[in-house]
Amino acid sequence: MENVNGIINIKNLNFSYSSEKPVLKNIGLDIKRGEIFGIIGPTGAGKSTLLLHLNGILKGEGKIRVDNIPVSGKTDKKVREKVGIVFQNPDNQLFCPTVFEDIAFGLYNSGLKKEEVNARVDKILEKLNLTALKNLSSHHLSFGEKKRVSLASILVMEPEILCFDEPFANLDYNGIYTIIREIKRLAITRIIISQDILLALSLCDRVAVMYRGEVIKTASAKSIAGDRPLLARIGIDYRPYLDIIKEIIDK
Amino acid sequence: MKHDFIDKYCHLDSPLHRLDPRGKLLFCLSLLFIFISTDNLKLFAVYYALLLFLVILSRVPISYYLKRALLVTPFVLMIGLFMLTSAALSPDSQNLTLKNLSHPAYLKITLIILKTYASIIMLTMLTSVTPFNCLLWAMRKFKFPTVMTTISRLVYTYTFLLVDEMHAARRAIKSRAPVIRMPKTKVYGNVAASILLKSIHRSRLVYYAMVSRKFSGEFPEGEGSRFGRADVIAGTCFILIISGVCFLWKM
Numbered sequence: 150m151e152n153v154n155g156i157i158n159i160k161n162l163n164f165s166y167s168s169e170k171p172v173l174k175n176i177g178l179d180i181k182r183g184e185i186f187g188i189i190g191p192t193g194a195g196k197s198t199l200l201l202h203l204n205g206i207l208k209g210e211g212k213i214r215v216d217n218i219p220v221s222g223k224t225d226k227k228v229r230e231k232v233g234i235v236f237q238n239p240d241n242q243l244f245c246p247t248v249f250e251d252i253a254f255g256l257y258n259s260g261l262k263k264e265e266v267n268a269r270v271d272k273i274l275e276k277l278n279l280t281a282l283k284n285l286s287s288h289h290l291s292f293g294e295k296k297r298v299s300l301a302s303i304l305v306m307e308p309e310i311l312c313f314d315e316p317f318a319n320l321d322y323n324g325i326y327t328i329i330r331e332i333k334r335l336a337i338t339r340i341i342i343s344q345d346i347l348l349a350l351s352l353c354d355r356v357a358v359m360y361r362g363e364v365i366k367t368a369s370a371k372s373i374a375g376d377r378p379l380l381a382r383i384g385i386d387y388r389p390y391l392d393i394i395k396e397i398i399d400k
Numbered sequence: 401m402k403h404d405f406i407d408k409y410c411h412l413d414s415p416l417h418r419l420d421p422r423g424k425l426l427f428c429l430s431l432l433f434i435f436i437s438t439d440n441l442k443l444f445a446v447y448y449a450l451l452l453f454l455v456i457l458s459r460v461p462i463s464y465y466l467k468r469a470l471l472v473t474p475f476v477l478m479i480g481l482f483m484l485t486s487a488a489l490s491p492d493s494q495n496l497t498l499k500n501l502s503h504p505a506y507l508k509i510t511l512i513i514l515k516t517y518a519s520i521i522m523l524t525m526l527t528s529v530t531p532f533n534c535l536l537w538a539m540r541k542f543k544f545p546t547v548m549t550t551i552s553r554l555v556y557t558y559t560f561l562l563v564d565e566m567h568a569a570r571r572a573i574k575s576r577a578p579v580i581r582m583p584k585t586k587v588y589g590n591v592a593a594s595i596l597l598k599s600i601h602r603s604r605l606v607y608y609a610m611v612s613r614k615f616s617g618e619f620p621e622g623e624g625s626r627f628g629r630a631d632v633i634a635g636t637c638f639i640l641i642i643s644g645v646c647f648l649w650k651m
Contacts, residue, residue: 201608204612206608240561246531288557
């Protein structure tokens with residue numbers, strides 16, 4: 150078996166939804182165990198599509214290994230035990246009548262017994278301070294609460310790699326702070342996809358920059374933050390925000 | 401956004417709310433069967449008295465039941481009109497006058513109206529005194545087909561989202577056109593098409609979220625409840641009621 154140092158190793162990944170326009174072009178990434186890895190880029194860069202390849206939901210041409218397991222139809226179950234995805238819109242992730250059932254969904258599908266499912270759900274609800282919502286319907290929650298329930302529904306499965314698709318989208322500052330705190334607290338490999346460059350750079354150890362389906366640079370967050378021409382070229386320069394803030398403070 | 405149009409009153413506390421969902425489902429289905437099979441007009445007086453008793457017992461406002469019953473009124477009127485027309489076209493239509501209310505066609509129409517409203521009240525009551533997840537659990541316990549419970553669960557969940565989409569579309573129309581000058585059919589046709597396309601996109605995302613948590617085509621059973629003393633008493637009353645109805649039927 151080919152041995153790879155990183156927990157996720159992607160080589161020459163190509164994918165397209167239709168035959169005409171490729172969405173992912175020759176992607177190569179090596180993500181280390183335990184790090185917070187960011188994937189940043191403008192809208193339509195292919196970030197979310199890449200994320201869906203990590204636990205075998207989409208399958209393109211090329212090689213993906215998760216903890217030395219090659220991602221293929223035969224290994225889907227093992228790979229999905231290792232990789233959890235928190236989707237951008239919690240309304241797409243929460244589909245059960247109650248918060249409890251939503252969180253228990255993955256555990257029941259893993260074949261766990263009722264007692265263990267109950268214990269694990271209660272534990273995660275307590276950990277994320279969601280116990281009061283246990284028997285509520287997820288449609289009755291605020292967006293921030295839904296986001297936390299989505300996170301709980303994945304964390305309860307105890308994945309080794311946790312992927313967040315735009316975790317800060319549509320959240321207020323308090324919600325963003327809560328999610329950042331939760332992400333930092335986890336001692337597993339975390340992959341964050343975000344258009345919010347400042348938050349991604351502040352949170353991640355290393356960052357890959359994607360543009361038009363390609364990874365154009367992978368480096369430390371500090372190095373990416375310093376490469377202003379690159380960020381400006383692909384339209385995600387954060388400096389204008391800093392200028393605005395500076396202007397307001399100066400006034 | 402908060403919606404309460406399906407299980408608005410299911411979290412009240414009444415003797416009916418406290419009963420086991422299996423018993424309630426069985427009672428409701430049996431009564432529906434009895435309503436549908438009854439052709440004796442006088443028996444409906446007994447049924448409606450029973451329904452009134454149950455409505456009071458449920459502590460759900462009577463106006464709520466009336467509003468729900470109002471929803472089916474156009475369909476009832478349409479069926480009544482259709483039956484009246486077909487009776488008027490039949491060979492013995494000469495007796496069909498407003499003075500001759502004992503004509504079999506009038507009797508049939510009256511029976512249909514009574515059966516429909518009794519069934520609607522019964523079903524409204526069931527969904528108002530039983531949280532939807534408990535109802536699904538009861539259906540699973542009674543070995544309803546998996547495809548039926550799965551579809552019910554998804555329909556329940558996504559009705560909320562569909563209503564959200566419809567509200568958003570209505571807001572978008574109102575914000576740009578307080579008075580619609582275009583043909584309304586075209587505007588609402590466009591809205592319907594856009595909601596359909598969004599639904600298709602959303603259903604794909606939801607499927608991804610399910611698959612990423614090892615969904616294999618069947619929803620887990622979830623938590624249920626246990627039979628208590630109240631259920632035994634209710635069960636006894638139920639058997640007595642059914643026996644009473646059978647006795648009246650034979651009279």
